[in-house]
């Protein structure tokens with residue numbers, strides 16, 4: 001089997017992109033993990049497939065983590081997915097709606113920047129006190145398409161992200177599905193910096209879109225910071241998270257605005 005792919009990058013979170021509109025590709029989790037392997041494959045944090053719509057969208061987005069497991073949603077991946085399907089239509093689209101396991105997502109294009117309208121966040125909780133890695137952390141959580149734990153710290157650079165991240169990712173409080181783990185610090189009101197340990201990558205990534213949204217919403221919850229919140233990620237990009245608080249701890253019109261770049265095109269024969 002020969003796969004023609006694009007490698008794309010959303011603020012440092014990187015992906016293999018496949019056009020499977022004819023549903024001819026049937027890839028096992030093992031093959032996806034091999035494609036994402038940084039030593040034995042192309043190398044990526046995840047893989048996205050374009051599939052035909054089933055529920056009224058323009059397309060269906062399938063997202064798989066680097067370990068080959070399917071996840072409900074990927075914020076950086078959704079921006080790349082939007083640009084990828086636009087490229088498949090000779091960049092003739094201005095807006096695209098796509099189905100995900102987390103609900104309908106839409107993307108609008110501004111050059112190489114993309115604004116996505118996220119699914120409604122849910123399950124927001126504040127202030128759980130959890131033992132992690134020999135420390136006791138104050139942990140907030142919210143599902144922004146996938147589950148996220150959020151810990152605000154003073155010294156972001158000093159956080160043992162792999163140790164604390166894995167500790168939260170596998171913590172009993174977040175089982176059976178586990179969670180992504182984010183560590184954030186306030187740079188200024190409405191401006192935060194974050195680092196993320198991603199479920200299914202099982203390591204820190206240079207950016208996590210759903211994690212940025214989770215941290216921005218928690219920042220608003222804790223400080224009242226207005227929309228949009230600027231989020232500086234490990235890879236050095238700053239993205240914007242917009243939202244409307246429609247009731248206490250309830251949000252609509254949640255958007256994520258940032259880059260989605262084509263890196264290279266290729267083909268692999270398996």
Ligand SMILES: N[C@H](CCC[C@H](N)C(=O)O)C(=O)O
Nearest residue numbers: 071074075076146208209210
């Ligand atoms: N690793 C996440 C999915 C990808 C999230 C991240 N890459 C993003 O940009 O939102 C999970 O399994 O919940």
